[in-house]
Amino acid sequence: MGIQSLLEAKVKEGFLKLYEIEIPSVEFQATRKDFEGDITVVVFPLLRYKKGNPVQIGNDLGNYLVENIEEINNFNVVKGFLNLVVNDTFYINFFNTINTNQTFGFSKDVEDARMVEYSSPNTNKPLHLGHVRNVLLGYSVAEILKAAGHKVYKTQIINDRGIHICKSMLAWKRYGNGETPESTGLKGDKLVGNYYVKFDQEYKKEIATLIASGSSEEDAKKQAPLFLEAQEMLRKWEAGDEETVSLWKTMNGWVYKGFDVTYKNIGVDFDKLYYESDTYLLGKDIIEEGLKNNVFYKKEDGSVWCDLTEDGIDDKLVLRSDGTAVYMTQDIGTAIQRAKDFTNLNGMVYTVGNEQDHHFKVLFLILKKLGYSWADQLHHLSYGMVDLPSGKMKSREGTVVDADDLMDEMTNTAREISQELGKLEGYSNEEKESLYKIIGLGTLKYFILKVDPKKRILFDPKESVDFQGNSGPFIQMAYARVQSILRKASFDYTGIITGIELHEKEKELIKQLELYPEVIQQAAKSYSPAVVANYTFDLVKEFSSFYQNVSILGEENQDKKVFRVQLAKKVADTIKSAFNLLGIDVPERM
RNA sequence: GAGCCCUUAGCUUAAUAGGAAGAGCAAUUACCUUCUAAGUAAUGGGUUAUAGGUUCGAGUCCUAUAGGGCACACCA
The missing domain is CATH 3.30.1360.70 (Arginyl tRNA synthetase N-terminal domain)
Structure with missing residues (x-):
């Protein structure tokens, strides 16, 4: 108690x-x-x-x-x-109750299931820095919810259809000369992304030509042959044209392989995938039903809308006049499909940038109007954009920070710093490389996760990532130090110690440990990995101070020495546990 | 132009759902003591954007104002 x-x-x-x-x-x-x-x-x-x-x-x-x-x-x-x-006795007793608890801080299962959606990429270009924040947040929130006692399903919706996908397909068809990932040695998503950029370049040329010959800019954009052809391609795809569908499958296949590599590198995974090509028609039946129940109304031109005036929001289109689905239609369908697939769900979390705050507000409202009881349990995990010093990222203009490149760069920086400090004697090259990756990725992940999701992040690849102070390596360092002590502690440090006098720093550490269970609950409630990150930093700050001011293995009193080793180990275990929730690895040595 | 989010030290940020403004970086200084200096210890730096209000008490709640961002499409 x-x-x-x-x-x-x-x-x-x-x-x-x-x-x-x-x-x-x-x-x-x-x-x-x-x-x-x-x-x-x-x-x-x-x-x-x-x-x-x-x-x-x-x-x-x-x-x-x-x-x-x-x-x-x-x-x-x-x-x-x-x-x-x-008094000390209380703290010592408390420590003894948690000391051997391997899942300290975690709740017992409460049999309440949640779905967490994150990433949700388009299949026409590689993942970039924006996705990195998305994926890290979503994955971490999923892990935190698990720790807080929920059953969690991680998912993504893959935007694998639409005019933008046709653009890269068309460009490949025209200019690709049959290139494949194998023939070029490029990752599949990179290869396809190149053709998306290629499309845009050629498209712009055509527009320029048309404008030169007297068209207005607006007309030129709509009349450019490439654009018309892309639209034609989309029609063919929707009609199930064999050749188009086959190309679509091939190119998406390349992209998925590329994504798999990137996800694996970041260290995230999914339990269930949803594809837009499977779900984009799903919402239509629901719209029909909603029309009957007067949740929606039809305009003269045949378009279908939802009246949201009493909620103070403009009416929302849910079906075009030609009967085709819009983004909202599809999201309504997908949500309902998920509720059918997972009948034990008690909530869904959508990890999507804050530019879509309005979209989700409307989506949740519509689902509620449709009468789904679970509509109240939906949550939009909205996060701020990641800006570069040069401004906003635009993939068509090549001003993005590629996710793979970013991770490589972080690993390289970790390698340079490590070599400069030169403390890795006796490590094989393989071990060293693995360590550089742990540190590099840890730095990146911690940098992004430690700030409140709502806030925008300005990311300067050169300067903003620090390896000191409130940083991933600082925390990883503390873990490695404890492991070093445990390797050197050549005596039995198990058993329950009582009746010793606590050092002030030991007391502070135990107080800090005591907070962990509540921190997990708090983080789960507020969907904020930053809560866990900041707690871990506080714990490690306290530990570093303890470590520099109090000798552990040098202590002469055997009981005190054993207690300190136990305490250090518990701190390390807690660091590891907390970092796990953030998706960050810890090294045995560094 | 109804709307939503953000503004805390030079920079990056924390503050348990109203309770004693706390860190890291950068600056100045001291410390490699047989557990790893990616560290520790210390100093300076704040009218929490501004003006009002509610309260015993406001960074936190309310109302305005300023600055930054987002959104509201038969795009996704």
Whole structure:
């Protein structure tokens, strides 16, 4: 049992005895470093029930608690804050209860299932920095939800159809000379992406020619032969034309192979895939049904809309006048399909950039109007864009940071720094390379995950990624240090230690460990890996201080030495556990 | 032009759903002590964008204002 729940009961009891007043709850917080004490009762809220001087009430309560709770040794009152000093025995006992718990911090299964969608790429170009943030957030939130006791299904919707896909197909057909990933040695997604860029270049040339011969820009864009041909291709694809579909399958196949490599490198995976080509027609039946139930209405031209005026939003188109589906149609269908596929779902999380806030607001509203009870459990995990110093990324203009290149670059930087520091004697080349990757990727992932998802990130590949301070390597370093100690600890450090006097730093560390379960719950509730990242940093800061100020293996008292090894190991285990939730590996040595 | 998000130290940021503004980088200084210096210890740096309001108490809630971003398409 935590000290807090014990205290809460005693504070209530004390209030009753002292003033004959019942209070519903007690507010606690960790005592600030500049004051003596471990846990603080905030007295102010209690003034609502018992008028008086907060300092006086604090003193009365403090006296009562010291007398009645064994674990409380002392107290002081500053303004309306009652700071309580908790004795070592409590902390040692607490540590012993968590010490051998391998899943410390994790909740037991609550049999509540969630689906988390992330990545959702187009199949006409490689993944870039924007996807990296998306994928890292989605994967991490999925892991955090698992740790918080949910069953989780990770998914993505692959945007594998549409005019943009036809563009790269067309360009390949025209200018590709039968190139394949095998013949060029290029990753499939890169090869296809090149043709998407190629299309745009040629298209622009055609537009320029047309404008030169007197067309307006608008007309030129619509009349360029390439554009017309791409549209024709889309029609053929929808009609099931054999040649077109076959090319589509081949080129998408290349892209998927490329994506697999990238996902594997990033270290993320999926439980279930949805393809837009399978789902884009799905929504139509739902729209028909909704029309009957007056959820939607039809305009004279045949287009179908949802009236959202009472929600203060403009009406939304859900079906074009020619009967074809729009983005919204498809998303409605996909959501319903998922609910059918996974009947145990208690919520879906969509990891999509904040530019689509409006889209998801509308989607959730429409699903609710359609009467789906689960519509209330949908959540848009909205995150800010990643900007480059040069501005926004545009794939057609080649101003993107490619995901594969980015990871390579991080690994290279890690290699350079490692070699400069030169501490890897006795490591094989293979081990070294694996380590560089762990550090490089860890740096990147931590850099992105430590900030609140809502906030925009300015990413400067040269300068913004630090290997010091609040960074991945700083935390990985702490883990490696503990492993080093464990390798050197040539004695039995199992067993339960009691009755020792704690060093101040040890006490701080145990207090920090105590927070872990709540941190996971908090992160799950707010869908924020940043909560876990910041906690881990605080834990490691505390550990580093402990490590520099207190000797572990050099301690003469055997009990203290064993306890310190156990404590260090627990810290390392917790680092590893927390970093796992972020999808970051930790090294045995660095 | 109804709307949504953001603004905390020079830079990057934290603050448990109103409770004592805290870190990292950069700057200055000290430390390789037999557990790894990608580290530790210390110093300086804040009217939390501005003006009001609610409250015993506001970075946090409300109202305006300024600056930055996003969105509202028979695009996805």
